[in-house]
Amino acid sequence: MTFDELGLGAEVLKAVAETGYTEPTPIQAQAIPFVLAGRDVLGIAQTGTGKTASFTLPMIEKLSRGRARARMPRSLILEPTRELAAQVAENFEKYGKYHKLSMALLIGGVSFGDQEKKLDRGVDVLIATPGRLLDHCGRGKVLLTGVQILVIDEADRMLDMGFIPDIEEICKKIPFTRQTLFFSATMPPEIQRLTDTFLQNPERIEVSRPASASTNITQAIVKTTREGKRDMLRSLIRDENCKNAIIFCNRKRDVSIVAKSLERHGFSVGALHGDLDQSTRTKTLDGFRAGTIRLLVASDVAARGLDIPDVSHVFNFDIPTHSEDYVHRIGRTGRAGKSGIAYTLVTREDGKYLAQIEKLIGNAVPVHELTTAQPAPVGEVAIEAETAAEPATAPERKPRRSRAKPRKPEPILDSEALPPADPVAELVAETVEHIEHPEPVRRHEQTRHEQPRSEPRQEPRHERSRGRGRRDDDEGPKVLSFGDHIPAFMLNVVKLPKKGAKDIEEEEIEEVDDAGNVEEIDEIVEVEAQEA
């Protein structure tokens, strides 16, 4: 089967040929003729199956006839994340290079000005995330009554993210005479219901999963402890001689911390999550694609759909708590016919998540043992930043002002240089730890204000906004309904037992120490809270 047989025009075929693709993927082969024929399509497929081109190619073909009018786009593609939207836009540019199609990318986090200018000039293809599109609609800058082709991509993810009401609102603005292409990786009942209302007599096309739990991705779990994760990660990165890697964390805060930690250890690293400003997100992703950033520490914003052809490794710094996400995350490697390696750090608290993952993929994930206990000398490790030799790559430490507790001195020996610990003794120690402190309470806000402070410091906003924890010497939250007076009972804070509290405080400091600079981490968290 070749692309010529699908009914696409010469210009599109030329653009496809120039990218080097000769053979359509199953979803392309099946969907393209139906899209060209004007049929609604329900595509059940994940990214990595060539799904994007299965709608962009025939859309370019269809839109090549006709002209756009101001503020009335002729087609609309909805994507759940900004990065995916940008990726689809690139796809259009690549395959539409021999057509004069105008395109606008409407995503949040960037200025309205350019987007409005493009809309005014009239666009053939509008690619958008729901929030920003509705914003433009509300401002009267775009009319959807001229949309002839609507694409709803990654529908199940839109559902996960709570976008369905937005999608329904957007669909109401588009005439029924449109052609609708609807893509989803899975078909939960809620999505099924949507297809019944959005689609008319659709052609259902289902393609098998791309190499998810299959041959070209080698998977393994690596046993570690919560405290030992960053050490273990570095050992793995060195051990594996990674070309590049995506490192997934479950929380945005941990993305920042792990990225800082790796940076401090001289690695070439970038961080990606939804609270970073869009220009940083774009720059980081471009840098990773181009190879100037070798390690990408990311939240699940990068778990699905991102198409980076050449990712050698995926590390799950945190095991995903939703087993579906595991498949998506590891699917960022082993793409475009390449092989990939996916390691998941697992602690003893993660057992049930691992069980769910193994159930989903249908087999047990083997345990990986480190092959070296020695840290590689910095200069010899390819993946570490070229500038790693000069310790200036580590961010300069600002003096700590927010904590009275003195820093723990740097250990003389890197922990990796120590002989491997006796696993049995370790397990016993962990178990004892666990029995002594059965609840790993992490409410450090409450422990912090027991520490004397050298100078008053404003509580980071995320702590204030959550309303728990309060220092005796600050003003406290303003509660409007009580004026400035706050009844005493509202200021009661449940005190943790002294011993437990101390342990937690120490753990927090250690964590942040390794990550680099206490102040900086606090600032990051604060900035994130403000942006959220």
Add this chain to the structure above:
DNA sequence: AAAAAAC
């Protein structure tokens, strides 16, 4: 339990 998406 968390992430994502609008100012």
